[in-house]
Amino acid sequence: MDATNGSQPLESQAKAFFDSAPPLQNTHQITQKLVQFIQHNSSPLENGDFKRIVCVTSGGTTAPLEQRCVRYVDNFSSGHRGATSTEYFLKAGYAVIFLYRRGSFQPFCRSLPDDPLLECFKPTDDLNIQVHEAYSEAVKRAVVDHHAAVTGGLLLKLPFNTIFEYLQMLQLVATSMRCLGPCAMFYLAAAVSDFYVPWKDMVEHKIQSGSHLLDVQLVEVPKMLSMLRKDWAPLAFCVSFKLETDSNILLNKAAIALEKYKMDAVVANELTTRKEQVVVVTRGENIIVQRDNSHSGNDVENPLIKLLSVRHAAYIKDSGSGK
Numbered sequence: 126m127d128a129t130n131g132s133q134p135l136e137s138q139a140k141a142f143f144d145s146a147p148p149l150q151n152t153h154q155i156t157q158k159l160v161q162f163i164q165h166n167s168s169p170l171e172n173g174d175f176k177r178i179v180c181v182t183s184g185g186t187t188a189p190l191e192q193r194c195v196r197y198v199d200n201f202s203s204g205h206r207g208a209t210s211t212e213y214f215l216k217a218g219y220a221v222i223f224l225y226r227r228g229s230f231q232p233f234c235r236s237l238p239d240d241p242l243l244e245c246f247k248p249t250d251d252l253n254i255q256v257h258e259a260y261s262e263a264v265k266r267a268v269v270d271h272h273a274a275v276t277g278g279l280l281l282k283l284p285f286n287t288i289f290e291y292l293q294m295l296q297l298v299a300t301s302m303r304c305l306g307p308c309a310m311f312y313l314a315a316a317v318s319d320f321y322v323p324w325k326d327m328v329e330h331k332i333q334s335g336s337h338l339l340d341v342q343l344v345e346v347p348k349m350l351s352m353l354r355k356d357w358a359p360l361a362f363c364v365s366f367k368l369e370t371d372s373n374i375l376l377n378k379a380a381i382a383l384e385k386y387k388m389d390a391v392v393a394n395e396l397t398t399r400k401e402q403v404v405v406v407t408r409g410e411n412i413i414v415q416r417d418n419s420h421s422g423n424d425v426e427n428p429l430i431k432l433l434s435v436r437h438a439a440y441i442k443d444s445g446s447g448k
């Protein structure tokens with residue numbers, strides 16, 4: 126495989142990416158859902174403040190190698206960070222647009238076993254099914270909390286698979302959230318492909334073994350964080366993530382991303398310790414956030430979302446408007 130660097134301006138790279146991407150299947154339905162969701166959460170609260178809405182991205186994007194895709198390049202992410210964070214954002218009073226990779230971890234399902242349907246239920250004598258005693262509390266909590274969030278209009282779930290779907294959907298979400306000004310937050314935990322094969326250069330059928338599999342020409346994915354900041358939702362509070370396996374370069378890379386993409390915070394995490402500790406890199410300081418080990422059910426996302434929620438509130442206040 127080989128990779129090329131785009132030397133054109135970002136806007137033309139982004140345009141080329143979107144023009145050549147296979148169009149999203151259900152743009153109209155997604156837009157309608159977004160409009161409804163944002164409208165539902167846009168009326169002022171009793172204290173005169175506006176509800177805050179966060180877009181949480183979660184899971185890894187795929188970069189297909191064939192148009193009728195059999196093989197693809199994947200980005201590592203189980204979706205645990207995004208799903209867990211969604212629960213804490215809901216607890217903190219946010220409405221959440223959860224943009225997730227199909228098949229990745231889901232909010233409220235973390236305490237269920239790997240195969241919840243088959244492991245949580247058992248047949249009864251008369252061939253009905255009932256919840257297994259061992260899981261009855263966990264199943265009840267998951268179903269009740271999920272139902273409350275969705276029917277209360279506080280959680281909108283939108284799935285993606287490919288980098289093409291992800292970036293088109295992120296653009297739709299961001300431009301729909303622009304009207305919220307600083308009350309919008311982006312929490313970009315998804316692991317996004319750095320390279321892709323443009324649709325027009327992609328072979329249609331499954332690449333045969335022994336043929337051109339190793340000749341695939343990869344192109345750099347345009348840095349859409351800049352588009353988000355500059356064009357799609359310029360007033361939103363933006364938090365991106367930086368993942369490294371070498372802790373020696375992590376903080377420096379996060380600081381570079383903070384400046385380059387004009388983020389409000391970059392959450393730096395190292396692959397093996399990501400569930401224990403993250404560092405929130407901001408312009409003023411680096412804040413170490415750790416999981417509280419004294420309770421088993423505690424997650425690093427609990428203090429992380431509390432911190433980001435406080436920072437977001439200050440950002441809204443500084444911007445001088447509730448909306």
Ligand code: 9Z3
Binds near residue numbers: 202205366367394
């Ligand atoms: C992250 O760094 C996430 O925290 C993880 C979460 C993917 C590590 P899990 O889903 O893991 O709980 O298993 N996400 C961003 C990864 C990423 O691709 N960042 C890009 C980079 O590091 C910037 S967008 O260059």
